[in-house]
Amino acid sequence: MYRQLIQTIVLFIVLMGSLHVQAVPKKYPYQAVTTVGMITDIVRNVAGDKADVEGLIGEGIDPHLYKPTRNDLIALKRADIVFYNGLMLEGKMADVLMKIARSKPVYAVTEGIEDEGDYVLNTEAQHFDPHVWMDVSGWIHATRVVAESLSEYDPKNATFYQENANAYITQLKKLDNYAREVLATIPENQRILVTAHDAFNYMGRAYGLQVKGIQGLSTESEAGVRDIEHLVSFLVENKIPAVFVETSVSDKNVRALVEGAGAQGHMLVIGGSLYSDAMGKTGSYEGTYIGMIDHNVTIISRALGGSPPENGMQNKLATAH
Amino acid sequence: MTWFVDDTWIVIIGALTAIACALPGCFLVLRQMSMMGDAISHAVLPGLAIAFLVTGERASFTMFIGAAVVGVLTAVFTQWISSLGKVDRGASMGIVFTTLFALGLLLIVQAADHVDLDPGCVLYGAIEMTTLDVAWEFQLGETWIEVPRAAMVLGSVALFNLIIVVAFFKELKISAFDPELATTQGINANFMHYLLMTQVAVTTVAAFEVVGSIIVIAMLVTPAATAHLLTDRLGLMLLLSAIIGALAAGLGHLLAIVIPPLIGFDGTTTSGMMAVTTGLLFVLAWLFAPRYGWISRLVSRKDVKSPFSGPLPSD
Numbered sequence: 001m002y003r004q005l006i007q008t009i010v011l012f013i014v015l016m017g018s019l020h021v022q023a024v025p026k027k028y029p030y031q032a033v034t035t036v037g038m039i040t041d042i043v044r045n046v047a048g049d050k051a052d053v054e055g056l057i058g059e060g061i062d063p064h065l066y067k068p069t070r071n072d073l074i075a076l077k078r079a080d081i082v083f084y085n086g087l088m089l090e091g092k093m094a095d096v097l098m099k100i101a102r103s104k105p106v107y108a109v110t111e112g113i114e115d116e117g118d119y120v121l122n123t124e125a126q127h128f129d130p131h132v133w134m135d136v137s138g139w140i141h142a143t144r145v146v147a148e149s150l151s152e153y154d155p156k157n158a159t160f161y162q163e164n165a166n167a168y169i170t171q172l173k174k175l176d177n178y179a180r181e182v183l184a185t186i187p188e189n190q191r192i193l194v195t196a197h198d199a200f201n202y203m204g205r206a207y208g209l210q211v212k213g214i215q216g217l218s219t220e221s222e223a224g225v226r227d228i229e230h231l232v233s234f235l236v237e238n239k240i241p242a243v244f245v246e247t248s249v250s251d252k253n254v255r256a257l258v259e260g261a262g263a264q265g266h267m268l269v270i271g272g273s274l275y276s277d278a279m280g281k282t283g284s285y286e287g288t289y290i291g292m293i294d295h296n297v298t299i300i301s302r303a304l305g306g307s308p309p310e311n312g313m314q315n316k317l318a319t320a321h
Numbered sequence: 322m323t324w325f326v327d328d329t330w331i332v333i334i335g336a337l338t339a340i341a342c343a344l345p346g347c348f349l350v351l352r353q354m355s356m357m358g359d360a361i362s363h364a365v366l367p368g369l370a371i372a373f374l375v376t377g378e379r380a381s382f383t384m385f386i387g388a389a390v391v392g393v394l395t396a397v398f399t400q401w402i403s404s405l406g407k408v409d410r411g412a413s414m415g416i417v418f419t420t421l422f423a424l425g426l427l428l429i430v431q432a433a434d435h436v437d438l439d440p441g442c443v444l445y446g447a448i449e450m451t452t453l454d455v456a457w458e459f460q461l462g463e464t465w466i467e468v469p470r471a472a473m474v475l476g477s478v479a480l481f482n483l484i485i486v487v488a489f490f491k492e493l494k495i496s497a498f499d500p501e502l503a504t505t506q507g508i509n510a511n512f513m514h515y516l517l518m519t520q521v522a523v524t525t526v527a528a529f530e531v532v533g534s535i536i537v538i539a540m541l542v543t544p545a546a547t548a549h550l551l552t553d554r555l556g557l558m559l560l561l562s563a564i565i566g567a568l569a570a571g572l573g574h575l576l577a578i579v580i581p582p583l584i585g586f587d588g589t590t591t592s593g594m595m596a597v598t599t600g601l602l603f604v605l606a607w608l609f610a611p612r613y614g615w616i617s618r619l620v621s622r623k624d625v626k627s628p629f630s631g632p633l634p635s636d
Contacts, residue, residue: 067590068450070574077327077452096450099453306571
């Protein structure tokens with residue numbers, strides 16, 4: 001009986017060991033793995049047909065709280081090059097990414113921008129704001145960082161990456177201008193953006209909005225009753241017409257603001273759902289970085305009393321809400 | 322579905338966890354102290370916090386010691402309260418671990434709020450990520466084998482538990498079933514009790530730092546209880562519980578890969594699925610066990626006493 005059992009166990013282990021199925025034939029020269037969609041988009045645009053790009057954190061998922069799964073581990077281990085945002089955006093993945101970095105090139109895109117000078121916002125001591133993509137010119141920096149990193153990894157295609165990056169940057173510059181224009185249509189005393197968490201500081205700085213988030217830089221921090229009360233009286237005093245929810249954050253706190261303002265006789269509405277830390281559905285226009293920002297600025301402008309075009313910059317937005 | 326080297330390692334680590342836990346787990350189930358592992362896994366928090374405050378780094382050996390010491394203290398306090406205060410063991414376990422856990426939370430919030438000590442990262446290791454920490458590499462034929470640190474740690478714990486169980490088999494058995502008989506035979510039943518508790522504390526702490534607490538608590542109790550349904554002999558029960566736990570680890574990981582895509586999800590946690598699988602195996606044993614199973618009891622219509630209502634007849 002004992003012997004049979006032991007034989008079964010040994011057989012089981014041998015079986016599992018022999019199941020190492022090997023790689024599927026490769027269509028692309030190398031494999032790039034990224035975390036958030038905004039970075040996936042850059043790498044896809046810059047690497048073109050040279051790399052198969054796989055993003056780990058999908059639509060509507062909060063990167064601050066995202067925990068990697070077995071599938072992510074496999075993807076990271078098989079990747080040739082890895083890009084992530086950095087500055088603690090992927091809070092729970094930092095350890096894993098650091099371990100992966102021992103054996104292959106891993107780039108923190110926003111930390112590359114940080115090296116370039118004092119672009120990155122630094123709120124409290126040693127606490128950097130990771131939401132760089134909210135300012136399109138920040139993401140132009142990021143595109144350059146990606147192009148340089150890819151050239152470093154694959155020097156013989158450096159000019160190819162540079163050309164792709166330049167083409168993408170041209171599109172981003174258009175987007176940057178559009179954002180500036182539509183946000184400037186908001187009446188001056190209403191340029192105040194209140195959202196579920198503190199993700200919009202870069203947008204505020206770049207396009208002249210005052211920004212307040214209910215939760216802090218990371219969704220890990222909780223908002224107290226005090227914070228909500230302060231925000232409500234701020235909204236009522238300044239007669240702000242709308243606040244915004246985010247696709248990757250619970251709308252509980254924002255609804256509390258609306259109710260609080262209602263109790264003080266101020267009609268506050270939810271201006272729409274913004275893409276803050278995750279993009280829209282894969283394959284849709286909002287599932288690209290350009291579509292995401294187009295959606296955000298168009299919705300913000302409309303809800304705060306500006307006059308943006310009905311369907312956004314390229315007339316591609318779904319009737320947005 | 323594709324199976325990778327990492328998957329094999331995850332299953333091996335899960336199986337080692339299962340074996341390490343099942344051995345002391347059997348004695349816990351027999352002594353009707355199954356929740357001790359759960360209690361210890363919560364109670365160690367102040368130990369972790371104090372060790373962190375003293376050394377200033379996490380995942381260090383000091384933290385392991387701090388946690389293990391508080392783990393043993395949990396057992397000591399539980400024993401005191403239940404013998405002095407006329408409180409039953411389950412309740413005194415509840416008192417001790419909630420108090421210690423709360424103390425740990427206070428310590429973390431008060432003293433360590435500004436530093437990076439998230440109870441989550443201490444309490445809930447992730448078994449999926451263990452293969453990233455390679456402790457030892459060697460060449461076998463043409464392939465390099467990279468042994469994860471977790472496999473080494475849990476392998477050592479399993480071995481440690483095996484040695485103790487083999488060396489003190491008779492003493493552990495007698496003091497589990499009949500402490501008074503043990504004393505008349507010159508065995509220090511008290512010593513055996515604390516030896517077992519130390520074993521549980523060391524196992525729990527070492528294991529949940531690497532693989533997370535859910536799977537540890539599941540592996541400590543469920544495979545042992547399942548084995549208890551299948552046999553009345555202690556030796557066989559120990560062996561069966563280790564096998565059942567290891568089987569649950571392999572099956573659980575397989576299900577974690579296969580099932581979510583079928584219902585349209587992307588992936589799930591392996592440790593959760595391993596724990597669920599131990600539960601499923603228990604249900605199977607509860608239904609089909611040869612003697613104590615629901616079906617065989619129905620068929621034989623004999624009034625067989627449930628094995629959980631009292632100690633086993635010794636073999």
